[in-house]
Amino acid sequence: MSHLDSILAKIENKQAVVGVVGLGYVGLPLAVEKAKAGFKVIGFDVQQSRVDQVNNAQNYIGDVVNEDLEEIIKSGMLEATTDYNRITEVDAVAICVPTPLDHHQQPDTSYVESSSKEIAKYAREGMLVVLESTTYPGTTEEIVVPALEEKGLVCGDTVFVAYSPERVDPGNKQFKTKNTPKVVGGVTENCTKVASALYRAVLEGDVFEVSSPAVAEMEKIFENTFRHINIALANEMAILCEKMGIDVWEMIDAAKTKPYGFMAFYPGPGLGGHCIPIDPFYLTWKAREYNYHTRLIELAGEINNSMPELVVDRMMRILNHDGKALRGAKVAVLGVAYKKDIDDVRESPVLDILTILDKEGADYTVVDPFVPAFRLIDKQIETVALTEDLLSSADLVLIATDHTTFDYEMIANSSRVVFDTRNALKEVAKKPERYIKL
Numbered sequence: 001m002s003h004l005d006s007i008l009a010k011i012e013n014k015q016a017v018v019g020v021v022g023l024g025y026v027g028l029p030l031a032v033e034k035a036k037a038g039f040k041v042i043g044f045d046v047q048q049s050r051v052d053q054v055n056n057a058q059n060y061i062g063d064v065v066n067e068d069l070e071e072i073i074k075s076g077m078l079e080a081t082t083d084y085n086r087i088t089e090v091d092a093v094a095i096c097v098p099t100p101l102d103h104h105q106q107p108d109t110s111y112v113e114s115s116s117k118e119i120a121k122y123a124r125e126g127m128l129v130v131l132e133s134t135t136y137p138g139t140t141e142e143i144v145v146p147a148l149e150e151k152g153l154v155c156g157d158t159v160f161v162a163y164s165p166e167r168v169d170p171g172n173k174q175f176k177t178k179n180t181p182k183v184v185g186g187v188t189e190n191c192t193k194v195a196s197a198l199y200r201a202v203l204e205g206d207v208f209e210v211s212s213p214a215v216a217e218m219e220k221i222f223e224n225t226f227r228h229i230n231i232a233l234a235n236e237m238a239i240l241c242e243k244m245g246i247d248v249w250e251m252i253d254a255a256k257t258k259p260y261g262f263m264a265f266y267p268g269p270g271l272g273g274h275c276i277p278i279d280p281f282y283l284t285w286k287a288r289e290y291n292y293h294t295r296l297i298e299l300a301g302e303i304n305n306s307m308p309e310l311v312v313d314r315m316m317r318i319l320n321h322d323g324k325a326l327r328g329a330k331v332a333v334l335g336v337a338y339k340k341d342i343d344d345v346r347e348s349p350v351l352d353i354l355t356i357l358d359k360e361g362a363d364y365t366v367v368d369p370f371v372p373a374f375r376l377i378d379k380q381i382e383t384v385a386l387t388e389d390l391l392s393s394a395d396l397v398l399i400a401t402d403h404t405t406f407d408y409e410m411i412a413n414s415s416r417v418v419f420d421t422r423n424a425l426k427e428v429a430k431k432p433e434r435y436i437k438l
Contacts, residue, residue, distance in 0.1 A: 003126040003158055004190050010091055011197045014038040019093035021115050023050055023080060025274065025344070026132060026166040027096035028061045029177040032068055035077040037202040042090060043080040054080035062342055063168070063176055087122035092130070092198055095119070095144070096166065099133045100278065107136055107282050109143060116147040123151055125158040128194050132166045134220050134279050136286040140213035145187060156188030162195035163213035165220030170273070171342040181205040185216030224279040225297055230265040231276070232300035235307055238267035238438050249423040249437060267438055269400055269421040270307035270349025272338020277304070277347045308352035311421060311438070312360070315396060318419055318436055324395055327361035332394040334411070335401020336368045336383065343370040350400045351376060365390060369405050388414040399424045
């Protein structure tokens with residue numbers, strides 16, 4: 001039996017052992033779904049604390065159901081380890097490690113490189129290796145494939161390699177790992193066939209096959225660049241509408257009544273999370289190799305990155321209207337997570353806002369029911385509960401994240417001045433004495 005037929009048979013019979021490298025926001029939900037689908041799963045992570053949490057069924061990812069994790073750990077379908085030697089036990093492995101930007105806004109592929117080398121060290125014939133980390137077009141064939149070929153493996157024959165971008169939207173109640181469509185691009189047709197077979201055996205969402213890893217890598221970058229640019233447009237419209245005395249939120253709601261040719265994007269205090277603020281710059285960096293300057297992407301980045309400073313500038317003007325300075329002003333900041341109803345503060349624009357407030361000497365207090373504490377530069381900040389006293393004593397209440405658990409009626413009734421960057425009080429009938437929207 002050929003290596004291709006062998007691994008396809010193992011996948012069909014649920015006899016394949018599956019590895020997941022990186023047990024973060026992408027890796028753990030994927031590992032859980034693969035285990036729930038009937039595959040024995042081994043999760044790999046360099047953090048011993050994270051491995052211990054998984055093995056003790058202590059969930060740390062909001063999109064994973066606690067009971068699901070407990071059940072598959074108890075049944076032995078999922079276990080975690082820091083020992084990459086156990087790659088020898090798996091038939092297929094997914095790489096779900098971070099791909100951040102460095103200080104020069106250039107891709108840091110060190111996690112992908114080290115994971116590929118560790119996998120290659122213990123790889124054997126007939127394995128499937130899939131990269132899921134968001135990255136620039138060419139990464140799979142420039143980093144993953146060479147690492148395996150140095151071992152003497154042949155892509156499409158003795159080893160199968162593909163790229164399938166993660167599509168994780170933390171806090172999304174409708175689309176999770178299980179039911180979100182998958183894009184798969186293999187190095188060869190056989191590679192695509194094997195990777196697609198595994199995802200079809202695990203997921204409910206459609207699996208869409210493309211001709212190469214590069215197409216799949218570019219597709220993922222395009223998804224997030226599309227959002228990045230359209231959010232920048234919404235932010236620029238917010239700046240212009242404020243100058244013209246137009247409610248940008250009302251304007252966008254009116255525009256989205258058109259049933260075709262328009263998709264609503266909204267302004268905010270800036271971009272956050274592990275994708276949209278970072279991924280477009282992977283493409284910007286790669287484009288330089290082809291002597292091309294991605295002007296639109298970079299301009300959108302400038303607009304989005306300027307929003308935290310613009311928010312603080314508006315706060316200064318609001319306080320000045322009341323004869324107060326930002327220095328020494330009591331500011332209640334509602335929300336620090338980068339989006340509502342999650343505990344994720346990665347790349348949150350609120351951190352940039354707080355950094356400026358700190359520098360300007362504002363007396364701020366942070367409220368976030370999902371984030372009990374967080375790091376700001378070199379200090380640990382504890383969040384507090386939302387109370388009427390906190391709101392009524394504040395010179396300015398900033399709604400930075402529109403968590404649905406916030407009591408917006410209380411916010412409106414107890415606050416004197418509210419600066420709402422999320423249009424969170426839209427449905428509240430009685431607005432505060434002074435209510436300013438982004």
